[in-house]
Amino acid sequence: MTTLETTAVQRARAIASEVTDPELPMLTLADLGVLRDVAVEDDGTIVVAITPTYSGCPAMATMRDDLVHRLTGAGFESVRVRVQLSPPWTTDWITDDGRKALADNGISPPGVAPRGPVMLSLTPTRRAIQCPQCGSGDTEVTSEFGSTACKALYRCRACGDPFDHIKEH
Amino acid sequence: MSDAHITQDTEGEHDNAYAGLLGNDAHWAFGTDFEDPLAGVDTTIPDGVDASELAQYCLMLGDDALVYAQRLSEWTSRAPDLEEDIAIANIALDLVGQARLLLARAAAADPALVPSLPEGSPVPDEDRLAYFRDAGAFRNVRLAEQPNGDFAELIARLLVMSTWRLAIFQRLVDHQDAVVAAIAAKGVKELAYHRDFAGRWFVTLARGTGESHRRLTDAMRTVWPLIPELTASTETESRVGVDPATLADEIGVVLDQVLAVAGITAPETPGLAGVRGRTGRHGMHSEALSRLLAEMQVVARAHPMGRW
Ligand SMILES: [Zn+2]
Numbered sequence: 035m036t037t038l039e040t041t042a043v044q045r046a047r048a049i050a051s052e053v054t055d056p057e058l059p060m061l062t063l064a065d066l067g068v069l070r071d072v073a074v075e076d077d078g079t080i081v082v083a084i085t086p087t088y089s090g091c092p093a094m095a096t097m098r099d100d101l102v103h104r105l106t107g108a109g110f111e112s113v114r115v116r117v118q119l120s121p122p123w124t125t126d127w128i129t130d131d132g133r134k135a136l137a138d139n140g141i142s143p144p145g146v147a148p149r150g151p152v153m154l155s156l157t158p159t160r161r162a163i164q165c166p167q168c169g170s171g172d173t174e175v176t177s178e179f180g181s182t183a184c185k186a187l188y189r190c191r192a193c194g195d196p197f198d199h200i201k202e203h
Numbered sequence: 204m205s206d207a208h209i210t211q212d213t214e215g216e217h218d219n220a221y222a223g224l225l226g227n228d229a230h231w232a233f234g235t236d237f238e239d240p241l242a243g244v245d246t247t248i249p250d251g252v253d254a255s256e257l258a259q260y261c262l263m264l265g266d267d268a269l270v271y272a273q274r275l276s277e278w279t280s281r282a283p284d285l286e287e288d289i290a291i292a293n294i295a296l297d298l299v300g301q302a303r304l305l306l307a308r309a310a311a312a313d314p315a316l317v318p319s320l321p322e323g324s325p326v327p328d329e330d331r332l333a334y335f336r337d338a339g340a341f342r343n344v345r346l347a348e349q350p351n352g353d354f355a356e357l358i359a360r361l362l363v364m365s366t367w368r369l370a371i372f373q374r375l376v377d378h379q380d381a382v383v384a385a386i387a388a389k390g391v392k393e394l395a396y397h398r399d400f401a402g403r404w405f406v407t408l409a410r411g412t413g414e415s416h417r418r419l420t421d422a423m424r425t426v427w428p429l430i431p432e433l434t435a436s437t438e439t440e441s442r443v444g445v446d447p448a449t450l451a452d453e454i455g456v457v458l459d460q461v462l463a464v465a466g467i468t469a470p471e472t473p474g475l476a477g478v479r480g481r482t483g484r485h486g487m488h489s490e491a492l493s494r495l496l497a498e499m500q501v502v503a504r505a506h507p508m509g510r511w
Contacts, residue, residue, distance in 0.1 A: 089297055089303075090301070090303070119382065122392070176286060177289065179290035
């Protein structure tokens, strides 16, 4: 790769990294872990790879459009966004900065994603979760399915507030 | 519906509230629109895999998800409470996403499967498969298409469907086709949540009131006869995917586990017979599928050229 291309990729990567998630606007796509790669082709086309969080994630199209708009707006004439399906996204890819941004915005960040064989669980999932409002550990799950595909709904018994938790995935 | 927004995109940009949402191209008015869900994904058929058979297999798994998601989405605003309503909608969304990827994979593997539309139609391949095929071309199992019953029926069916599909997807994560393997790897995580949701509610209903127990028992009599079809081998599945017969033991173990905790026994009902040996996988469906498709497809079929 020439120096010029390296510079272009670095600049494109910096711009792409700043694009935020449409459903979790406190997170950049890089913090969320969906931005997988930024590369330049021989003709100068910038190719950005993103991976879906969930199979039916409706935010993918918005992410793609936001990436194209930001990069073309920054002067890149040709920009393409490709889907990268493998390896599948996991919440373990959310960065420490991303976890802090979630907590600062009242959303409980995910714990470590489960690995290995899928176990059947007939009792409510146990997670040691602190209320992002008051810090109490006395919290209970209201529903494993929340306002978006990636969230579970919780309630704090101490302050009474409901809050979202990003599900381990 | 007008094409005016498209032609005015450049000069009338500031008058069009949607202009900022559009990328380089206009969107099809219905369905999943946007862009190829496999954009940039290598869809080369691996050596030793028959392309048309792989496409047929993806159609089966995609149709299961699409048709069942449509049934689940009929529950929207009708669940016993808001949390369950949202959960069911989320589960349906996961399945629509799986369907979209699988139908796109089917179309990429065998373009001959894709219904043809008038020249210039913006409808993407996976939507052509979803909206422009008749019931006889659908390959979903009949359990997916059954009309909805009460909440107990929803839970009993979801338990069976998610247990079965999870067993399939767990085996597909090592499939020779990297696209199928990737779709399965993602789906496993989603289906695990679906199965837990159904299993917990199943136990709750079984151990709840006399009424909830009675309704669950009734629901099992409706759902259980459709289980044998889930584990009946077809040539396509055995050759290119997972032989359903090999799943029977695992599904049995999981269901027995749930039933044991729930303190309920499986009904002694014979399996629902096919028609001259043909079932959902062969395109033989109950009338319920035609009605489901009529509702799901009517708008798209009326506007095969529609854009916004
Ligand atoms: Zn609190």
